[in-house]
Amino acid sequence: MPKAEEYQKKAIQLNQETVTGNEEISPGVFLISYKRRHDFIPGQVVKIALDNTQPPRIYSICSGDHEEEIRVLFNIKEEGYLTPKLAAMIPGDQLLVSEPYGSFLGTNKPAWWIATGTGIAPFYSMFRSGQFENKTLIHGARHLNQFYFEDELDWSLDKNYVRCCSQEQSCDVFPGRVTDYLKTVKNFPDDQHYYLCGKALMVVEVRDLLIERGIPYENIIAEIYF
Incomplete structure (x- = not known):
């Protein structure tokens, strides 16, 4: 939420x-x-x-x-x-x-989607609306059964879909938190938008990490769940 x-x-x-x-x-x-x-x-x-x-x-x-x-x-x-x-x-x-509203809006432009838990919801809406071309999706969860819609996302996004699990392990899932995975990424495109959706702590940590790696603040769009 x-x-x-x-x-x-x-x-x-x-x-x-x-x-x-x-x-x-x-x-x-x-x-x-x-x-x-x-x-x-x-x-x-x-x-x-x-x-x-x-x-x-x-x-x-x-x-x-x-x-x-x-x-x-x-x-x-x-x-x-x-x-x-x-x-x-x-x-x-x-x-x-209510009627739909809000400013956390998807586009067809290349972007990174970074979510934890049920924060996957807006990105799945964007995905289902056909906005998944040139997107990288990073989804973090505590348990393996919390990667909602993973079969569909994996089929369409392939290597651009990364699951990060902090408390369980699987051969095709990164062992650790979203921030742990992002620290392994060598280069972040500085001309793309980064959409963050999840708990406040994750959003703040990822935002700070991206800024430290040279991503302009205005390219980071956040939605905090609680």
């Missing part, structure tokens, strides 16, 4: 939508869907609530811009109000959802 000051200040109307699907794609991680009624740019977000008693939370769209449904990827926060209830929803249940 992304958090940015501009999102928190933005007053947006919520409309009632009907859940069309809710799939647990990994333990405690769900992909919930509803019918798409508005166009959006890959990378944008929506606000979601169940009622008017609690403030809505912000989630990146996790579907292509041409698809009939909007999907949202989330993991259960046991101490949270919203995600345990979202996980229990079935088709036919009602959500309150």
Whole structure:
């Protein structure tokens, strides 16, 4: 779930939508869907609530811009109000959802996508929207079952798709965190954009690493999840 000051200040109307699907794609991680009624740019977000008693939370769209449904990827926060209830929803249940908005926008230009955990969501939206040419995707997770959509991404991106796992090992996965992998990269193109999406600590560490390696600050675009 992304958090940015501009999102928190933005007053947006919520409309009632009907859940069309809710799939647990990994333990405690769900992909919930509803019918798409508005166009959006890959990378944008929506606000979601169940009622008017609690403030809505912000989630990146996790579907292509041409698809009939909007999907949202989330993991259960046991101490949270919203995600345990979202996980229990079935088709036919009602959500309150905003129209898509936000400025973390994908393009067809060459770029690096760097994500941890469910921060893969906006990049998967960009991927599903056909924006994967000349992209390098680095995805970090603690466990091997947390590389969501990996078969599809691996098939299309091949060597430009790098998985980094900090707590388990596999022959085709880098052993360590995203920052550990990035430290092994010899050259970062300084004429491309670097999109960062994940926990605040990762975003700050990767941003600082890129700047130290000569990437202009304005070429680094971040979306912080919490």
